[in-house]
Amino acid sequence: MVDEVTKKTLSNIPLLKTRASPRDGEQWRQRLKEELQALIQYVKNNKDADNDWFRLESNQEGTRWWGKAWTIQDMLRYEFDIEFDIPVTYPMTAPEIAIPDLDGKTAKMYRGGKICMTDHFQPLWARNVPRFGIAHALALGLGPW
Template sequence: MVDDGTRKALSGIPLLKTKAGPRDKELWVQRLKEEYQALIKYVQNNKTADMDWFRLESNKEGTKWFGKCWYMHNLHKYEFDVEFDIPITYPTTSPEIALPELDGKTAKMYRGGKICLTDHFKPLWARNVPKFGIAHAMALGVSTDKHPAHNKNSTLTKGNVF
């Protein structure tokens, strides 16, 4: 189930049209253009709402993504590396987003710092292929209100993160 804040964030992200993955040469280029347009719009929306919380870039082929995400808590800025690969079967299969520095520090993580997205995210993603893309995955899985560090079982402190 998606909360109202997430629903609002998702509604501001353009839906994608091209169903193509890394193996679909020319169509993949078109899909990447749509991905970048959606990411740019999402970042603009976040900045307008004073909720800027991530930066992403990719390799030349658009198959490996990396960057930073951050949030403020108790006047401390927590900044983490974020990374993921685009699966060969993308967009049918969603990317597995990882925050490697949080590996083992919160209950909402798999080995390697991959964020647990199975229960709510995967069915929603499946219903929205090919409309959802990287910006949608970030909004649903890593946005500051969904951040694994906000989990009550998190062991994050200012000292053990940096």
């Protein structure tokens, strides 16, 4: 289901401990700190492996995220906007990452440019609640692209 490269990538992203959603006040702030630490480590790992492929930022509450993702093919750089909201049932429910520019252009997309991650990603996410976070979702949802 998950190839060896993806397994190695995931194993180098810190696991999270706090089970909290945006509705959980102080616990959510703790979860957000863990999320940011994992994202920082993931970006560092990618840069060390010369595989830098995204930039991400969020609103103050950490409930809305947006940024850019890119890939290089045939010496051309293709850059796309990415966005997602943290569900109120997070971390039980994974965020739905969207690439609005690709809406309707590939079979791997749902309406609004949301990436199809149901078959392989959702069961893996469910087995790893609350340890997986935003960095893991990016690694599994966009990293293989």
